[in-house]
Amino acid sequence: MGAPVSELNPAQREAVTTLSGPLLVLAGAGTGKTRVITYRIAQLVKHGTPPHRILAVTFTNKAAREMRERALRLLGKRPRGAKPPEISTFHSLCVRILRRHAALLGYPTEFSIYDRGDQEMLARLVLRDIRVSDSTLRPGELLGFISTWKNQNVSPDEARQAAEGHRAEVAAQAYARYEAQLRAGGSMDFDDLLLQTTRLFRDHPEARFAEASRFDHLLIDEYQDTNRLQYEIVKALAQRHRNLCVVGDDDQSIYGWRGAEVEHILSFQNDWPDARVVRLEFNYRSRAPILELANKLILHNSARHQKVLRASREGGVPPRILRMEDENMEAEHVVREIRQLLVGDAERRVSPSDIAILFRTNEQPRAFELELRREKIPYVLVGGLSFYDRREIKDVLAYLRVLANPLDEVSLLRVINTPPRGIGPSTVETLLEHAVSQGRPLWTVLPEAESLSLSEGVVSRIQGFQKLLDGFRAKLGTMPIADLVRALLDAIEYRAELERVYTGPGEAESRWLAIEELVNAAALYEQRTDAPSLLGFLEEAALADRDDKDQESGRERHAVTLMTLHSAKGLEFPHVYMVGVEEGILPHQRSVLEGRGVEEERRLCYVGVTRAQETLTLTFTKARMKWGKPRPSIPSRFLMEMRGETERARRAAEAAMALFGSGATGRPRASSAPESEASSGKRSTKGSRKPREATRKRSAS
């Protein structure tokens, strides 16, 4: 056992052997960050820290999994019964903390976790309740407001007071109801997991103490992406022992829109004045010419820790920048090149898994998927519709969640008439009204259906539904989850329902297969978990990575990877294609219009470039379809910045402003006037606007 520290370079060694006190590791891209963390864990153990007293926190499950594997490999066999180091994401860490102290916060221990889809459903419900039309505030936008508020620890009341403008006011009002609903349903959304943890720590020192006492060492990966709540949690947990090691790269902070604040890593030394700072600047990943590009690019950002990545791998070919006619040609060309790489000559043959296509928005991969399929090249699209997003899976999970937590109203509403059992929308409406007027959860008013003016048949169906759930709830814990799910599916005749609804060839079959996969997942979960519970399984399902399933089935191993720049963080590939490097896409139009978003976009570009080990190809098009119409595109300013053409970069930015700034700003809300004339005609804004203003004035006076 033990980590061969001699394999490390001096900076890495310092980071690994500074075992106590606060430590900031500024780890540039490809400098062996994961290695440092895992070696450090091994080193701590070697010097007597019991593994289970070490907590390492990552941002994704994937990172956690990888780190766990690597750490365990380094640690070697551990004595029977000894617990491994705890390596988990912020979110699952918080779930565990909250389950232990839920009562203190007034939540049931079995609180449900709402994922993005559930949140959206709840948002829709709430907006309907306060009778706001979708056009004022769409569910997604409301969730944006709410998430921001939660991340700032702003209560609905405070939000309402601070709200400026109609939309914000409506959002604040909706926020209050959203919170009330969540709370009444004994449920938390993703933000709550963090928020409630900070509240717990703030209001219940004994709980904070208990949690902080579980560990003697705390390591945080990707520290540049911590938001305010995560930051609070880290502080609370590290306060006692002060053995806090944070690792990150301010140049790779790309989650500002989600509340991440680079300031945390930039000002780490203010919080921990005695912190040691170690810089890792030796890049082991990319060939020199690739790194050169990356360095040149990131120099254009202002607020950052000064550092320059130095290549340890000389040689290699300079990255290429290719111009394509349109997005179809772009896809065609890239895929053709990939084909060549795959065929290659015997000794330099490339495996599909060595290749990645990276893009900014989720709409971009379409053309590439088409082309890859045509060429019969295996690929995985990371982050697309996840297994757990599938309708049939959500249905089943909703049933399970209602079983675990009858208060979970979103899930209850989802299953109450799924499959159709004659409890239609109007019935549900009546029930809901009754529940709301009584101020009680929907589930508890079901037995009173009789007292409402509902037909006899409806009442008995409601009772039947309730009995069904009660029956299964009684069975909880008495049989394996997998069996329970099977029995439940039988009871509701779900397979027949699938066959009724999905008539396409093989569609019902494939959906049923997905369900079987879920049952398998349940069985698997029970096998590998010490004390399996329905809650635990649901938790996994809610927090699971989107690509978990691919990983497990090994589909990923021999496939080209397609993913967004965001999900590429932390990964590396011998051959990288970054596509659609254009104004409006890579500095995304929206972040440009918002003004201060460009630096983050640049970091995003930087992340993409630094994924590449051997070759990097950047592409842009001359024109691209938008809203069904072709639109000329402007090559991204980042391309010019990378080549040192600062002046041309500035001109590209200006051209982009001219193109997007005027066209896309105002949203024609109440314009009932025929849009076609104004937009399809020439640009003479004055000409077309004047008459309209004139009419308006006339009608006003």
Next chain:
DNA sequence: ATCAAGCTATTTTTT
């Protein structure tokens, strides 16, 4: 209750 046709708004990134 169900389905087709037609209308609409949508284009950032996700634990």
Next chain:
DNA sequence: ATAGCTTGAT
């Protein structure tokens, strides 16, 4: 271009 939703007909 297209998904998702409302509308109107069975």
